[in-house]
Amino acid sequence: MSIVEPRTLSGFMELLPPDQIKMERLMEVLRRTYSVYGFTPLDTPVIESSEVLLAKGGGETEKQVYRFQKGDSDLSLRFDLTVPLAKYVALHYNDLTFPFRRYQIGKVYRGERAQRGRFREFYQADIDVIGDGKLDIVNEAEIPAIIYRTFTELGLKNFKIHINNRKLLNGFYDMNGMLSRASLIMRTVDKLDKIGPEKVREILMSPEVGMYAQKADSVLEFTAVKGDNEDVFRYLEQMRGMDAQYDEGLDELHTIVQCLEDLGVPQENYTIDLSIARGLDYYTGTVYETIITSHPEIGSVCSGGRYDNLAEYYTNKTLPGVGISIGLTRLFYVLNEQNMLSDTIITSPCDVLVIPMMEDRSFAMTAAARFRQSDIRTQFYAEQKKFKAKMSYADKLKVPFAVILGEDEAESNVYSVKNMRTGEQVKLAPEEAVAYVQQELEKMNQGRLILDD
Amino acid sequence: MSIVEPRTLSGFMELLPPDQIKMERLMEVLRRTYSVYGFTPLDTPVIESSEVLLAKGGGETEKQVYRFQKGDSDLSLRFDLTVPLAKYVALHYNDLTFPFRRYQIGKVYRGERAQRGRFREFYQADIDVIGDGKLDIVNEAEIPAIIYRTFTELGLKNFKIHINNRKLLNGFYDMNGMLSRASLIMRTVDKLDKIGPEKVREILMSPEVGMYAQKADSVLEFTAVKGDNEDVFRYLEQMRGMDAQYDEGLDELHTIVQCLEDLGVPQENYTIDLSIARGLDYYTGTVYETIITSHPEIGSVCSGGRYDNLAEYYTNKTLPGVGISIGLTRLFYVLNEQNMLSDTIITSPCDVLVIPMMEDRSFAMTAAARFRQSDIRTQFYAEQKKFKAKMSYADKLKVPFAVILGEDEAESNVYSVKNMRTGEQVKLAPEEAVAYVQQELEKMNQGRLILDD
Numbered sequence: 001m002s003i004v005e006p007r008t009l010s011g012f013m014e015l016l017p018p019d020q021i022k023m024e025r026l027m028e029v030l031r032r033t034y035s036v037y038g039f040t041p042l043d044t045p046v047i048e049s050s051e052v053l054l055a056k057g058g059g060e061t062e063k064q065v066y067r068f069q070k071g072d073s074d075l076s077l078r079f080d081l082t083v084p085l086a087k088y089v090a091l092h093y094n095d096l097t098f099p100f101r102r103y104q105i106g107k108v109y110r111g112e113r114a115q116r117g118r119f120r121e122f123y124q125a126d127i128d129v130i131g132d133g134k135l136d137i138v139n140e141a142e143i144p145a146i147i148y149r150t151f152t153e154l155g156l157k158n159f160k161i162h163i164n165n166r167k168l169l170n171g172f173y174d175m176n177g178m179l180s181r182a183s184l185i186m187r188t189v190d191k192l193d194k195i196g197p198e199k200v201r202e203i204l205m206s207p208e209v210g211m212y213a214q215k216a217d218s219v220l221e222f223t224a225v226k227g228d229n230e231d232v233f234r235y236l237e238q239m240r241g242m243d244a245q246y247d248e249g250l251d252e253l254h255t256i257v258q259c260l261e262d263l264g265v266p267q268e269n270y271t272i273d274l275s276i277a278r279g280l281d282y283y284t285g286t287v288y289e290t291i292i293t294s295h296p297e298i299g300s301v302c303s304g305g306r307y308d309n310l311a312e313y314y315t316n317k318t319l320p321g322v323g324i325s326i327g328l329t330r331l332f333y334v335l336n337e338q339n340m341l342s343d344t345i346i347t348s349p350c351d352v353l354v355i356p357m358m359e360d361r362s363f364a365m366t367a368a369a370r371f372r373q374s375d376i377r378t379q380f381y382a383e384q385k386k387f388k389a390k391m392s393y394a395d396k397l398k399v400p401f402a403v404i405l406g407e408d409e410a411e412s413n414v415y416s417v418k419n420m421r422t423g424e425q426v427k428l429a430p431e432e433a434v435a436y437v438q439q440e441l442e443k444m445n446q447g448r449l450i451l452d453d
Numbered sequence: 454m455s456i457v458e459p460r461t462l463s464g465f466m467e468l469l470p471p472d473q474i475k476m477e478r479l480m481e482v483l484r485r486t487y488s489v490y491g492f493t494p495l496d497t498p499v500i501e502s503s504e505v506l507l508a509k510g511g512g513e514t515e516k517q518v519y520r521f522q523k524g525d526s527d528l529s530l531r532f533d534l535t536v537p538l539a540k541y542v543a544l545h546y547n548d549l550t551f552p553f554r555r556y557q558i559g560k561v562y563r564g565e566r567a568q569r570g571r572f573r574e575f576y577q578a579d580i581d582v583i584g585d586g587k588l589d590i591v592n593e594a595e596i597p598a599i600i601y602r603t604f605t606e607l608g609l610k611n612f613k614i615h616i617n618n619r620k621l622l623n624g625f626y627d628m629n630g631m632l633s634r635a636s637l638i639m640r641t642v643d644k645l646d647k648i649g650p651e652k653v654r655e656i657l658m659s660p661e662v663g664m665y666a667q668k669a670d671s672v673l674e675f676t677a678v679k680g681d682n683e684d685v686f687r688y689l690e691q692m693r694g695m696d697a698q699y700d701e702g703l704d705e706l707h708t709i710v711q712c713l714e715d716l717g718v719p720q721e722n723y724t725i726d727l728s729i730a731r732g733l734d735y736y737t738g739t740v741y742e743t744i745i746t747s748h749p750e751i752g753s754v755c756s757g758g759r760y761d762n763l764a765e766y767y768t769n770k771t772l773p774g775v776g777i778s779i780g781l782t783r784l785f786y787v788l789n790e791q792n793m794l795s796d797t798i799i800t801s802p803c804d805v806l807v808i809p810m811m812e813d814r815s816f817a818m819t820a821a822a823r824f825r826q827s828d829i830r831t832q833f834y835a836e837q838k839k840f841k842a843k844m845s846y847a848d849k850l851k852v853p854f855a856v857i858l859g860e861d862e863a864e865s866n867v868y869s870v871k872n873m874r875t876g877e878q879v880k881l882a883p884e885e886a887v888a889y890v891q892q893e894l895e896k897m898n899q900g901r902l903i904l905d906d
Contacts, residue, residue: 004508006544006767009526012498014541016548017555024494036825038803038832041477045465045574046499046560047519055457066500066528068521070564073462075519088467091459095469097849099836101802102470107499111523121498131836138814138835149825262818314459349554350491361591365715372489372602379491382591383552383584396550 011112011120013329018347018398023332025345025449026154027105030125030326033150034103037142039127042102044084046109050074052087055313064110077109081126081325082310089130090314098132099139105328117337119329128323130310135320137252140286140306141259143324147290147302148265150326155342155448158293159301162273165253166283166305168236169274171246172222175239176215184209186277189223193275193296197224223275229257232272249285256286284308288324294452298334302326335450345447348399350379352437355390357406364405367415367430371403374434376441394420400444401437464565464573466782471800471851476785478798478902479607480558483578483779486603487556490595492580495555497537499562503527505540508766517563530562534579534778535763542583543767551585552592558781570790572782581776583763588773590705593739593759594712596777600743600755601718603779608795608901611746612754615726618706618739619758621689622730624699625675628692629668637662639730642676646728646749650677676728682710685725702738709739737761741777747905751787755779788903797900801852803832804894808843810859817858820868820883824856827887829894847873853897854890 008014015023031041050067053076066077078084081104089100105125112118127146129139144161151159166186173182188203197220203209204216211219225235236250253272260270278287285306292298304324311319335341352371356364364380371378379399381390394402404416404425415433418425419440428436461467468476484494503520506529519530531537534557542553558578565571580599582592597614604612619639626635641656650673656662657669664672678688689703706725713723731740738759745751757777764772788794805824809817817833824831832852834843847855857869857878868886871878872893881889 003768004505004766006505006540006764007502008498008540008544009500009502009528012500014497016545017493017495020494020496023496032828035830036828038806038830040470040802041473042470043473043476044467045461047462047465047562047574049460049462052457052459066521066523068519070519075462087459087461091461092469097846101832109500121500134836136835136837138818138833142833142835145822258815259818262815263822264819311459313457315456349493353491362711362715365591365712366717369598369716375485375489377488377491379554380591380595382589382595383587384589393550 009120011114011118013119013122013333017349019336021347022336022341022345022449023328026328026332027123027125029153029449030105030150030328031103033146033153034125034127036149037101037127037146039101039103042085042088042104043106044078044081044088044104046077046107047075048078048084048087050076052314053078053083056083061110064112066109066111078106079110080108081106081124082128082323085126085128085130086311086319087314089319090311090317093315093317098130099135100130101127102130103127117330117333119333122327122329125326125328126323128310128321130319130321133318133320135306135322137255137285138259140252140322141256142263143286143288143304143322144256144260144270145263145265147288147324148269150302151290153448155450155452156292157452159269160291160293161270161302162276162289162291162300163253163256163270164273164276164287165249166277166285166287167245168249168253169277171243171249172239175243175246176218178211178215178219181209181211183281185211185219187279189219189275190277190279192223193299225274229267229272232274233257252285278303278305282307282309284320286322295334295338301331301334340450340452342447342449342451344444345449346398346400346441346444348397350377350397350399351441352376352378352401352403353381353394353397353399354378354403354405355381355387355394357387357404358410360410363410367403367405370430371434371437374438376434376437400441403433462573464567464571466572466575466786470802472789474800475789475794475798475902476781479781479785480576480578482606482902483558483603483781484556486599486606487578487580489602490554490580490599492554492556495538495541495557496559497531497534497541497557499530499560500528501531501537501540503529505767506531506536509536514563517565519562519564531559532563533561534559534577535581535776538579538581538583539764539772540767542772543764543770546768546770551583552588553583554580555583556580570783570786572786575780575782578779578781579776581763581774583772583774586771586773588759588775590708590738591712593705593775594709595716596739596741596757596775597709597713597723598716598718600741600777601722603755604743606901608903608905609745610905612722613744613746614723614755615729615742615744615753616706616709616723616739617726617729618702619730619736620698620738621702621706622727624696624702625692628696628699629671631664631668631672634662634664636734638664638672640732642672642728643730643732645676646752678727681720682725685727686710705738731756731758735760735762737773739775748787748791754784754787793903793905795900795902795904797897798902799851799853799894799897801850803830803850803852805829805831805854805856805890806834806847806850806852807831807856807858808834808840808847810840810857811863813863816863820856820858823883824887824890827891829887829890853894856886 173179201216204211276289283305287305289300290302306322308320310321354368368378368380402418414427626632657664729742736758740758742753743755759775761773763774807821821831821833855871867880870886
């Protein structure tokens, strides 16, 4: 038979088992955290009609879409989870209860040029709250609390959520007579951390944007305001009363900081950052970015914001919302590259490897069933190999416990339990063995996925 | 702006939130059960190179594949999880430890003609154990125990795992001089439950298969053997010694039944069924089908078997294995249609809806944080609506508990907790409220997903 060389397409992540278990842990923490904040899980098709998926049309995205014909149908693979959400909410509007809070963790597809750390198939983890006509500011305030809990549960400590407000920005541009160019300016300022203030100033003063030096400087001054939240508020309050939208944005920022205090989010994990704008035009209120402070070069690992009209391409209903997205595959890749993923969490397929050492395997089989009855992840080692080969299997898989069962154990109805990390071996009655393993596993499982000290 | 009518493609399942939560529960039970049996989670790309994915070629499947060009690449969406597993094992052979035990729950794609209950995008949940060169029979024996635990944890009671052995069948055909037609016969016999014995007899005697009446009858007699396992073994033992392969298959069946006893699987949940063969040619040992006994018309909901050569298209290494697959999307659809899914399990996005009844929302916000701190799924109701609208929101979502917080509660630092199922309302100190809700939730969460009495 002729052999086809097996390969996985470039730009497609395919993990070995220990890494896959870490990735599963990452997703599990997200699911749990989002659930704790009252978001319901959602799943939508990967394939949609191109007409529906590309209703907005245009832009870089459309070029990257995986689009193809099947029979008479023009189909596309989803390139994010926002467009499918918009479709879902418009389509099922009458069956949903608003505010509608959903999370979705799913694969999306973009045929980008393949390069290190860029993926063509990647997981996004999104949460959104969608209102019917209106949506209270408190929803925007809760988002950083959710980000805080998510990253904290993962084990990350050195991270900061950067918060800004598009109304505040628009108001500021308006009071300075720059409103018509606000969108252009924001897109330029968004590049601050990539290209630096000098280059941003240049672009602001280029014919494309066309600002006078003095105005460019005032924009740069505004975006450069740093300090703790009180300092920033003091600076911002000086301009109160000059523009209605500015004042509204400022009030919203105050509300958000107040809520974060009520919710117990530590001050060191968030900051008002007047330099972030999120390039996308559809954000209209609070915007967020999240920086791993030990690795700012990675860029934002969790971003989003408030928008006024989720589904304008599918319905005349006004559906404002607020949401954030984590690019999970890239986050996992980066954390792995930076050696920030724990090597002490259990990555073996099982917690207990039951190793029968006698012809009759009934005793060992019953032992395996007993561990499983107590929800301990257990493998029965069934292959006919020498003892050394069996132990080497446990070693290679980094199984925490080997339970070795020979004639002696069967006769006195005890289990020999070997802690593979310490080498310690004990003989215990069955119930004691189960209890001992449970207790030790609990200790081993206390570590977080991300190491960050 | 022109509106595009939102729609979801036919043949693609898209659930409303309460059903989605049930589907998540289904997947969660599978993940947990497979983990308890020592299977490691795996994830592979949805898109593969067509050359790799279709290495085997031919057959009905290839016509159904979603295949397309992107740039210079000829790509296909996976149509099952077995071919990607074969590729994975061949590709990562040197990094894996054998026996390699993995589970995978993922979407697969088949462009079948759309009809009720048929899906073009559907979840499969597969487990496989892959050996390097050899694989012990005990692995085949554990499979029905895993199926048993899976369905039992889901709440299913009336189901039966049908077990047969291809060696036994081949041996039987050989000793009767039908070996050259064994594959044809098995495929015909596989249709027994669909077309009945009369029609099967007709096909067996047709020119295509070409059996004499007497031989066709002996095949039908063999496959019709019923009774408890002892009866079936008594019948099978009569033919021992007539064919080596037959004897081997019979020994394997004995081992499996012995193991199932050791593993504590009740006799009423499995049976030797000489009529099943699984049409696919690559099965070589034990084969399995699982029938919901109250709904046999659904057909097998979990099938699989032993095979000798997983990855022959990708490597010269011999990689025998055993595996089973559940068509999750179809299973969910069928259970839902049959009204077998519980209506008492909690399907709301949150367990507690915190309803602030005063201008200052700090007290309520803190309350929400407190519930979440105890991992209780909590939503803060943020919209400015009348009390009635807020309660109606809780009602519509079937939230189990509303926590109503007004001036009174804030002053005396208590929470008014309303059990929305009973209508009962109590005022409790914060810690008591958390403990009360936890305790009640535990009771509510004890139900199984599937109702089957």
